[in-house]
Amino acid sequence: MIFFYILMAGFIGLITLGWRGSILGLVIGIVYAVVEINAKKITRLEEEIHTLKKELAEK
Structure with missing residues (x-):
């Protein structure tokens, strides 16, 4: 799925701005993928912290 975001951003950049846009789109797609990960x-x-707090409260 992450790879799809990178390719889609590059393709949209290619359509709108040409080859420079595709490079920009790939960079934006990579940044988006890193942020999502x-x-x-x-x-x-956060879920693990919540679980640990719950376990500590029970003791």
Whole structure:
């Protein structure tokens, strides 16, 4: 799915701005993919923290 975002951003840039736009679109797609991956990691860590707090409250 991440690869799809990168390709789609590059393709949209190619259509709108030409070859320079495709390079810009690829860069934007890569940045978006990195942000999305980090957001998933942060969400998972928040869930784990919530679970640990719940376990500590039960003790």
